Amino acid sequence: MTMDTEYSSAMTGAAFMLYEFRQLAALKEQGMTDEEIRKKTIQENIFQHEKLSSLKRGLPSILRRINAIDDILLRTAAEGSLEDAKAVNLYAIMRTDRLFFEFMDExxxxxxxxxxxxxxxRKLNQFFTVKAEQHEKIAGWTETTVSKLKQVYRRILIEAGYLPDQRSNELSHLLLAEYIKQHLADIGDANYIRAMGE
Incomplete structure (x- = not known):
């Protein structure tokens, strides 16, 4: 599977969003098209968001993640354990966001x-500083955008299980099931297992 090659700041509108990811994975597994999912999600407000604008902002990113995984991982996202769904969501985020993949890997x-x-x-600050020096596109992002991305990255680390809370700097290993590791290796995505710290 190939990853998005362009740098993007789209994650400012969609952090980990595991609940939403699982909901859309279940709809996709039922055979619904992206358009049907989009329509149902907005009309029925299946995420129960108070603001329709936040729902519409996050929806494209989650759909992109759903479309970046195969049927086995889709089933795991929809029906698997919470820990396994977290791992699949993290993988899907890395597959659809080059900068986040590089952050996880490096x-x-x-x-x-x-x-x-x-x-x-400070390591997060250094990461963005180095990337801005290396890539014109990232250098062109506003300070507000970069600040929001830093918040999102840290929140993803917490929600995925790498950090216990906002105040902590103590990393933990992700609980990555053996069958997920094996599947990612089988489809040629061992570099994502590496990026997860395995």
Whole structure:
């Protein structure tokens, strides 16, 4: 499977959103098209969002994630355990967001493989500074956009299970099921297992 190659700041509107990801995975597994899912989600407000604008902002990102995974991972997202669904969602986020994949691979995966369990906020700042120096597109993002992305990245680390809370800098390994690791290796996506710290 191939990953998006363009850098994007779209994640400012859609963080981990595991509940929503699982809901859409179930609809996709039932055979619904993207348009049918979009219509049902908005008309019935299946996410129970108070503001329709936040629902519409996050929906395209979640649909992109759903379309980035195969049938086996789709079933896991919809019907699997919470931990397994978290791992599939994290994988889908990395598959659809190049910068986030690079962050996971270069910052989190590397640290965990070397048994380093400290992740300070300054490391996140350094990551974005280096990427802005290397890529014109990222350098063109506003300070507000970069600040929001940093918040989203940290929130994803918490919701995926890498950090216990906002105040902590103590990383933990993700509980990644053996069958998910094997499946990702089988489809040629071992680099994502690496990025998760395995």
């Amino acid at each position: 910052e989190i995966g590397d640290k965990l493989r070397m048994n380093e369990y400290s992740f300070e906020k």
